[in-house]
Amino acid sequence: MELRSSSPEASREALTSLITRRYRIAGPNETVQLMGDYLKILQLEEPLKKLSVIHVAGTKGKGSTCAFSESILRACGYKTGLFTSPHLVDVRERFRFNGTEVSETLFQEYFWWCWDRLQEGCTSSLPMPSYFRFLTLLAFKMFTSEKIDVAILEVGLGGKYDPTNVIETPDVCGITSLGFDHMEILGHTLPEIAGEKAGILKPGVSAYTSPQREDAMAVLQARAADLSIPLQVVHPLADTGNLELGLKGDHQLVNAALAVSLCKHWIKKSGIDEAMGNDDLPDAFKTGLASAQLLGRAQIERDLENLMLYLDGAHSPESMEVCGNWFSKAVKSSRQKTPKQIMVFNCMPERDPAILFPSLLNACHGQGVRIDKAVFVSNSHGTPTSDLKWQRYLQKCWDSLQSPAAGRDEFCNPVATQEEGEEAVSTTEYSMVIPSPGVALNFLRRLARSCPSFSVNVLVTGSLHLVGDVLNLLKR
Template structure:
């Protein structure tokens, strides 16, 4: 199967964001778009976007069973059913061809060279975003080896774009591009002034790098397919209006996303705010920590600005202090809610997170470790999810030990803060294991219940909860918080 009008992307850090920006730009240029990304957070239909929206349930079911039934009919012991991701990639091709889209934006699932999306023979343009140490058990132990796998999406003579990379990775990308006569260009971050005072639709300073890459990819697609006469490759010229609209209206769940908990949003309780980011590599964890630190500082500075000081006598009569608008002033405490897959190295992830936050003056009052709630079952499987007594928490205990060692060890980064300390207490009935700086919960709902109970018991408390380490965890939290 060959797509003559497709964009093809292989990324490590920022791949979903770059694809989202690119789709939004081209859609706002007036084209019918199809976007295939992974993983999904709540519903598998999130992986298949048509014209900016998740595919409808009716269409998804129709295309799913059309593909599944035909594959099942032909499957044998020698040629079994395709794996999960390969099936979904095939399903994406079916959906996009049947829906007669103008452009398909395909996010590589893993690596590039052997990825299911790499069956596309004639993409219009290829892109590789920031490379880092991710999926090393499959892609290799060095940046050079990882870059070689990513460069597997290059096609003879097809233009490709990337962002500034470490020297080792860039050398491999250039060598592979040269072998295939690929014109490879390095794109700088987008200049924020080109947005005419508007903000990117996706939060975080790092998104300007992804946006710059998306602009180059979109402009090249328009140029090579002779569309609209729009050709934007000069990074110093004003952006076309369609590009600005696409960049500022892009949206993607689970990446630098802030979600207030509506369950506790009342005049009689404290505040609970979730900061969600699916970072799961040392590089993305540092980016996540920087975003979180700046985001909560901005929120807390606004709280200070709005605060009405007590009267000149200095007495508050023992009552909670209030802001100009009469609302209770909140005392903020930062909480970490974390899990990662066992193939990840917490000895790399957690120090990166803690040290980056510490450099910005942010210190977690408590770290909560939970297992993911999401499970995968085969089609037609009637397997029941494990009961609470069957859940293995050994990995969560291992994560907790890493965190406690970081907090108590001579790292020069730990800090014992007193702010809101009276309000942060362990509930030993809920926690499977609790230490001074952390707790393990047997399930995510129990952890969120503890958070909600804590703020409901104190009207002046605000928990700012960073949820990270796993996109599956992000999806599980969204399922609960958005109910």
């Protein structure tokens, strides 16, 4: 394969041109037909049939489950490929070989190989694939070319009509915890959402699921029965105290357990199961669980001596509760003398802050942790800084849930902050609106420096895009 001479910026610009405002989900005819046509153009139909795949759908924890699965199988000595979404800093994060994101050189090589052939083969009646479809096709090309032992694929959205579901015979399927997310696309009831997720189940392919609410489980079981396949419910790993997980939070015991079951099934199906031995949790599995990593999920970064950032891309009511519990326990376990908590938040307008905020607040209050101030920002590549109506609405919702009897003090209560001509707007006793993550981070740094006796704990949440923006700022 020839290496096309091109800068990273050129490939990113070409990729961005595929972004549309249409929802990524589509009807069955469109998904099957388009993906089939694209696979023919790229001559990936036969290579894809030979690819060994673990396919994972769900609402909460599917990225973590995939990360655990990849890390376990890598620790067992297998060559792994991992495809997840979204990326937080760079698109190459979505493609990992043996735990390492694809190199820029390989990315460029495979990107332009796919791009040129699709440009040549697409017509007015067959347009270039949309953003996520292209990335899925790119993952298929990478994984079939690099001769890996197993590919772990995370569903992008839903399951039934997701581009990854073009895989006809995965080795095993997993469904993580289900909840209310993307309801405008997947349905407004949990059974409707479960039906979309169950779309990845295939005839002759065993499936595993985390515990679900009764009405959601009934849908999954009915689908499995229609296909005459086993569906096994996997209960959380026991928290023995000596089991160290690379991804933090009590909720990860659920995801880790599902990953263990998926990996055990895959290893047995491959016919090479020496790595498992007779233990319920072999040493290689423990090693894999301990070394698993995933950006933006329960991630802690120290920025200054007294400024800690806690980053988690929670964006559903259930994940916000999990995030609040993790953040509170992490802050309390650090045994800081005078801790102060600030939340930096943004979410998509499709989400309901009147549901998200109580889930977070109740979890924090239950642990005895108070958020002293909320800072609402736009995504640096999202809402223009000149239009902060959504952030003002978030602020209004947040303030309405606060109690005057909470005993707030004057910490983090300036009238405004100014940085490079931009200033905070709509400051209240409980919250602030700041135009961008960069301005917010600079404000937090000045605050921490001006209050050296305080330990400033900043929870960044509500959106993986926001978490990615902040991680990018820290990287710079």
